[in-house]
Amino acid sequence: MRTLLALLAALAAGALPGAAAAETKCSVDKFLEFPVTMVGLRPMVPATIDGHEVRFIADSGAFYSSISPGTAAELGLKLQSAPPGLIVRGIGGEANMSIAIPKDFGLGPSILHHVQFLVGGSEVGGNAGLLGQNVLGLDDVEYDLANAAIRLLKPHNCPHTILAYWAADKPISQLDIETPSEARYHTAGTVLLNGVKIRAVFDTGAPVSMLTSAAAARAGVKPDSPGVTSAGFSSGLGRHTARTWIGPFQSLKIGDEEIRKIHLRFGDLGDVDFDMLLGADFFLSHRIYVSNAQHKMYFTYNGGRVFDLSVRPQETHVAEPQTIANAAPTATPAPAAPDAAKPPEAKPADGPEPVTAADYSLRGNARAARLDFVSALADLTRACELAPDNADYRYQRALVLLRTGRRPMAMADLERALTLKPDHADALLLRANLRLRGGDRAAARADLDTADRVLAAPSDKRLELGHAYEAVGDLDAAIPQYDRWIAAHPDDSRMPNALNGRCWARALAGHDLAGAISDCDRALKLRPHTAAYLGSRGLARLRNGDLDKAMADYQAALAIEPKLAWSLYGRGIIEQKQGLAAQAKTDIAAAVALEPDLPERARKIGLAGAPD
Incomplete structure (x- = not known):
């Protein structure tokens, strides 16, 4: 099997002409950086497949990169049989996999040829698939989601150096992590929950952090314990869903950092080999360097809420007092405990100031994911000013305006976005929803009909379109949308x-x-x-x-x-x-x-x- 690892290794070697074997001073070279657009709590990175622009979820919890069945069908990719017995397991059960080999795969500035992808599992948020550890674990990796970036890095002569190069006077936490082979090509380490050792996997593909019910029970918390509330269902790779709860815990210690008096989500996650997923919510509140060579993870706290406790992610957020402490020896005091009466403030993450409209868009979406809506709107407004003819920036700002209760302004942005790009399916579906809420079924139906025409038959958005046609009362139009989606997504959660x-x-x-x-x-x-x-x-x-x-x-x-x-x-x-x-x-x-x-x-x- 010709792997993406081998191809990117060649790319890395070519990107580092100045690395000398005799060099003794520690240095870290960046050979690839992905811009990350946060769609809610999903980190999306741009790519191309055979010339088609697509987005992948950056998923440090996926051992290999994959393409969803719907996207494979939409792009006309031919599927081949996977090796016998290849079944991928995760939250939501397991999924059978096929193989697809697009002619061209564009990632960052490079075009790679005949790269193999797994095909199978769930599709979320209009993404093409998952960018997994065969890319993200190529060497060292820095997750800087608050600054809308993931960086692939190559260290030289740094066996004992603390690699959080951005930290300056910030407290730096460290955690020993398993070797890639021990972790089965994930990023995993042992953390302490109420003083109990549990195995945690650091998973950017999981929007919210979550414990298994068994791990929560070992720490003294069960679904019928005092203070525990139901949190609905969670989904993952396969077609099943997991019932979840939110419960109180005294302490979670991740390396040198301790988070005290918190609530955490837990659920019946099935047959998994971890006790906890630390998801995109944790990554947004921290800047993280994963050193696969040293088997260590270095991280600093950005401020703000560490864990998203929404019963419906992105909608209803629980104000959760969380005290962050760093036990590492340092002359700099640890971040102060936030006021228990309100959510902790999301501090600006250290990073370069935006220059282009794209920069402002990326940072604005990252700030929105951290619930810093004032700063997010400022950034997205600047993006719209610098690129007034970009429909995506108008749509992104409309989403934040809606979350802050400014519906007329959001509708104005959607109108402008659809004037600029009449086939913008996301904007069409959102405007249809708003028109329906306003009682204008005819206008909503017109938007849905336009979306129906512009979407590919196996598009993931067919499910949303089916629900929307049902809401406007056109059942004869709704049923074929469900038919198409069900046929194209057999293993979806x-x-x-x-x-x-x-x-x-x-x-x-x-x-x-x-x-x-x-x-x-x-x-x-x-x-x-x-x-x-x-x-x-x-x-x-x-x-x-x-x-x-x-x-x-x-x-x-x-x-x-x-x-x-x-x-x-x-x-x-x-x-x-x-x-x-x-x-x-x-x-x-x-x-x-x-x-x-x-x-x-x-x-x-x-x-x-x-x-x-």
Whole structure:
């Protein structure tokens, strides 16, 4: 197998003509730097595949680079069989892999030829795939996400040198890490959680940091412990999802740095060989140098919240007091403990000042990921001023404006972005969403139709488009979107969501009810005991005339989530048919209290038995 490692090793050798064998002074040469655009908590790096511009998630938790099945299909890449038995495991289970070999792969300033990629797993956020350790672990690597960069570095004669070259008078923390072979080509080391040793993997591909339930339990915290709250589900490589919780811990010690009195996310992550993932949230709050030669990691704290505790990432952030201490001997005091009444302030990360519009865009997105929206808007506004005809910068600023409650200004940016680039699919989908919220279904539908025309058939955005068509009430347009996405993404962790979406659309439309029930059966097999999926199957069974099974689904759904309006309403209809007038009246009244327009919506779809 011709590996990307060998090709990049040649690139590295060619980039270092001045390195002399006789040199004795420690030096570090940079041979490749990736600009990083933070899309929420996903670090995206630009690349090209056979001349097509694409983005990869920089994923230090992936042992090898990969392309998603949807992107492979969209780019017309031919797939080959992977070596027998090659199955990649991660959060969400496992995924079978194929091999794709594009003719040209552009990375930074270089074009590499006939590079092999794994093909399989989930696709997130419109990325082409994952840039893994066969690139990021080529030699030493610096993760400077707060300054929107990842740098590949080559040290010379530095066996004992502290390599955090940027630190100046900042406290520097160190952590011994496993050798690449010991870590199975990841970055991993032992940390202390409530004084208990656990194995942590440093994973930029994981948006948020997370413990396994077993590790949390060893540290004294379980789902039923005091102060623990449910945090929904998390997904990863495979098609399964993991239930998660957030719980209180006294201390997490990572090398010389100790984070005290914190809350951490934990979950049932399946058959994994680690106890904790330290994700992109940790990387954004630190500047990190990974020395694979020394088997050490050096890092400094940027300030701000260390761990993102959103139940829905990027939306609702928990104000979490986190005390950062550095135990390494230093004359410089450690960062002060933040005020417990408010989230710690994200300090400006040390780095060069932006010059170009692209520089300002990169830093602005990084600052938005750190929740520093004031600075993010200033940077993105400067990017728009320097490049007034760039649609992407307008779209990026619109996202931050929305997060700060300035919808009219965000809509103005989207209008400008779509004037500049009418086929900007992300802007079309976002504007459709805003138009729908404003009650303009016709305009929203027009945006969705344009997006439908410009997207490739296997595009990952088909799933979002299916949900959007369903929201505007066009079920006949929604179902084909789910069909296309499901066909192109067989091992994606969002498969249960897609199957439920198609089940629900078919049930509402009254079309192919047997197919709807089959979809919900598959969704529930992948994610059992999910109230929404049981409610969807209940509606399909109600419309199919199977009242007993529909009632069983509604009862199960409402036992999990008592305020599901459609399930209450459907149960009320069945109770009416069974002559249980009092129960029916109670359930229907409860449903209408939650969603007053539900009876009218039910009548519009011809739901038999809907009360007048």
